[in-house]
Amino acid sequence: MFSFHFSKKKYNNIARGILLGSIGSIICLPVYLLFIGSFKGLAELKENLMPILTEAGGMAEFGLFPQYPTFLNYLELFFDKPDFYVVFFNSMKIVFITLAGQLLAGVPAAWAFARFRFLGKQVLFTFYIILMMMPFQVTMLSNYLVLNNMGLINTNWSIILPGIFSTFPVFLIYRSFSGIPKGLLEAARIDGAGEWQLFIRIGLPLGSTGILSAFVLGFLEYFSLIEQPLAFLKDKDLWPLSLYLPEIGLEEAGYAFAASVVALIPAVFVFLLGQDYLEKGIVASAMKE
């Protein structure tokens, strides 16, 4: 009886593992195809994708392994496509200046929200949350009007500036600040620490989870922005990767695959390093006051 029960449980576990594993594989399949495609030779890609390109007859196919693996696509990308460096740099500039700005503006703001009581705090906070939740389309016009007045349309600042003052990181960092026990702060204060010292010595170390979560989520968000650059940037040499890549098209399949993989690397890097913080950030962003 016992052994029967045990084996049934074990069987269930294996079935579960297989089911979850196959769902996971299907989810990762598109990225796998991308990766494989980047190592396929041009001739193979042409042959694979001919029906899509020419819309003549036949169907596209895509072997799960390259027939003759090659680095040529990457060589072409690195030595023949100066455009790519420009857009890659644009993306990096947008992401890192935005994140640095969020850190400078958002961390103190979050500290103020967590530490001080002031008139209308609750209202302001509710307001903040609702603003945070509005999709870009709602604020698009007001952003445009302000940025236009400031003469920033068609510069990278039209993406960076609204990003710096976005409310989401403030909210996330506020969460981890407000988790700091009050007693700890009071004890430090009695020992003669000033507000600045409290912030630097206690706030920042204990709130670092929230800050890093905001960083990881922010990186993934600003690295893949579409709506904002699409609306506010007109010159193609200001474009980030996320607008540039889809322009390449399947006619230059080798280049398109290699460029997409290289563009994916920073995001995957941050994802792998920061997955813990990503998960914590997701959970924290969903918690209710």
Added chain:
Amino acid sequence: MVPFLDVIRRSFLTAVTGSFTGIENYKMIFHNQAFLLAAKNTVSFAAVCLPLLIIISLFIAVLLSRMKQVQFLKSAYLFPMAVPAATVVLIWKMLFHKQGILNALLIKFGGTPIDFMGSNMAFWVLVISYIWKNLGYTVILWLAGILSISESILEAARVDGASERVCFWKIILPNLKPTLYTITVLSFLNSFKVFREAYLVAGSYPHESMYLLQHLFNNWFLNLELDKMAAAAVFLAIVLTGFILLLQFLWDERERDEKPEKIRKKG
């Protein structure tokens, strides 16, 4: 926020002369075919996606919660969140093209090919992209909710002879209501971001079954139809705020009802 007040003001003005027109702009958008189509699509998109996403992710989270080594699987599910839409557009085009890979597979297994992007199926392609992208964090949220249910209560129920199924329906599910509200709000708001995939795969004027409010806003913006945009932005803001507050209200009410018998762990 002040700029948005300006948008509210503009929603009552004409775009060209700037004279006051009252609610003309609002009347105009409600008689605008494109707006009605886009609004209808956006609403039906949310109505189809949200339940699908919520149920699939809950199913996966429940299975995951009964396994020991889940870190690797969680990474796999979360991965699409890290993948910028732009980098997989290629693959989407390849998969969903009329003569693309999915259709090649369909034919191989004896089916008839489907014109994914040129028919009402385009809507479903969008649904799939959305679920692909959002499944991971929804699973994480469910999982956090499930793991916050105190193990001792489940243990006690099991000792009393409750089956896994009973445990799920009577203990786990009722305790997940707060998680459900959060997931609904977040997933709904994230559904606006599906524009990225939609735009990159099919451009500004996709098949009409996937023409969303986001496309419309973008096209109005490019055509400088700012009066319509202002009115629609105000309208959308009101609807969304209403939706969020309504959910929050429902949520608070549930919490008030359930407090006495609250059995969730603190923290």
